[in-house]
Amino acid sequence: MESLINTELSVCDLTADKCPNNYHSWSHRLWFINKLRNSIKQDDMHTLYIKEYNFSERWMSKHVSDFSCFHYRQFCIKNTYNLSNLSWKTFENSLDINFRKVLLCLLVNNFPKDMTIQASEQDLVSYSEENLIQFLLSYNNSCSCNVDSVSLCRKFEILCYELTLNSELLRFYKHHESMWYHRRFILHEIIEMMYDHFGLFRHNGVLVRKSCKYCKTTDLRQKQAKIIRSHGDCLYKSVLFQVIIKHEKSFIQERNDDNHAVRHEKYLKLIQGLNNLM
Numbered sequence: 001m002e003s004l005i006n007t008e009l010s011v012c013d014l015t016a017d018k019c020p021n022n023y024h025s026w027s028h029r030l031w032f033i034n035k036l037r038n039s040i041k042q043d044d045m046h047t048l049y050i051k052e053y054n055f056s057e058r059w060m061s062k063h064v065s066d067f068s069c070f071h072y073r074q075f076c077i078k079n080t081y082n083l084s085n086l087s088w089k090t091f092e093n094s095l096d097i098n099f100r101k102v103l104l105c106l107l108v109n110n111f112p113k114d115m116t117i118q119a120s121e122q123d124l125v126s127y128s129e130e131n132l133i134q135f136l137l138s139y140n141n142s143c144s145c146n147v148d149s150v151s152l153c154r155k156f157e158i159l160c161y162e163l164t165l166n167s168e169l170l171r172f173y174k175h176h177e178s179m180w181y182h183r184r185f186i187l188h189e190i191i192e193m194m195y196d197h198f199g200l201f202r203h204n205g206v207l208v209r210k211s212c213k214y215c216k217t218t219d220l221r222q223k224q225a226k227i228i229r230s231h232g233d234c235l236y237k238s239v240l241f242q243v244i245i246k247h248e249k250s251f252i253q254e255r256n257d258d259n260h261a262v263r264h265e266k267y268l269k270l271i272q273g274l275n276n277l278m
Contacts, residue, residue: 001040005048008032016059016069026068030075046087049079050094057095057165064169067178074185077162081155088154099157100125106160107136110243110250129153136240137197147197155193156240162186167251170258180260184267190244191272198235202273236277245277 012032015025033052037045053076059069083091092099108121127135130149136156166183173179200207235241248268255261269275 005036016066020063021066021068023068026072030072033075033079043084043087046083047090049076049083050087050091052076053080053091054094061169064173064176065178067181070178070182070185073182077158077189080158082151083154097161099154099161102164103157103160106164106247107239107243110247111239112242112246137194137238138234152193152197156190159186159190159193163190163247170255174255175258175260177260180264183264187244187248187268188272190240194235194238194241200235207273245274249278 009029009032012025012029016022016029019025033048036048040048053073056069056073056076059066060073063069080091104121104124107124124132124135128149129152133147133149133153163183163186166179166186170176170179170183195201195207199210201210202208248264252261252265265278269278
């Protein structure tokens with residue numbers, strides 16, 4: 001089986017290298033990885049996810065206009081969300097990266113000046129996942145379901161690492177549309193995870209309260225508007241949300257010579273609904 005997997009992936013490497021932006025090659029690679037989920041053990045699958053994530057990072061850094069690769073990269077990112085504890089440590093070691101430190105670095109460099117932060121960087125290093133999520137979002141969903149703080153924290157860590165990596169590539173390789181589209185994916189994932197934590201989703205440009213599909217908690221209709229305003233305020237005032245907004249504002253101003261930065265700002269305002277916040 002291992003020989004078959006290596007051979008198939010090597011063929012994908014070859015076809016992607018021979019033809020830039022080879023949609024068929026990357027689509028086949030994605031299909032092949034999905035097919036393996038029912039054929040090999042979970043631990044082996046997690047090892048493969050890590051290997052493919054690392055491969056996509058190397059390829060992405062050398063082929064910054066290959067959007068088919070960026071699409072595959074997004075698939076790889078989502079595959080890392082549910083790695084086991086052991087696999088997560090292997091993942092960090094394979095990249096020689098401490099994802100928690102990357103997240104904290106992004107935080108401390110983008111704390112809004114008008115926000116009173118009750119924790120220093122030294123304090124945050126020692127925080128558990130539960131304490132860190134509480135610090136970042138300062139809110140627990142009103143339903144009876146427990147929040148998986150470890151999983152949510154790891155998702156934010158990998159996405160903030162991805163955002164940092166994307167910023168570095170955009171500083172080095174200017175005016176590449178593929179990387180800006182990939183940045184939109186990263187921010188969309190972060191924002192959607194915050195919406196989900198607060199029990200909200202955006203429908204036709206308006207925040208809507210959703211009921212939990214697990215515990216079936218629902219709100220009275222007459223209280224809906226008040227609840228949404230309250231939840232929306234909690235979301236917009238949360239540390240993580242304000243840090244992401246400040247970070248994007250600064251990055252857009254830094255890249256003001258790039259037309260894609262202007263389009264990116266319009267995307268955040270009009271599509272992500274941040275018109276009054278940017």
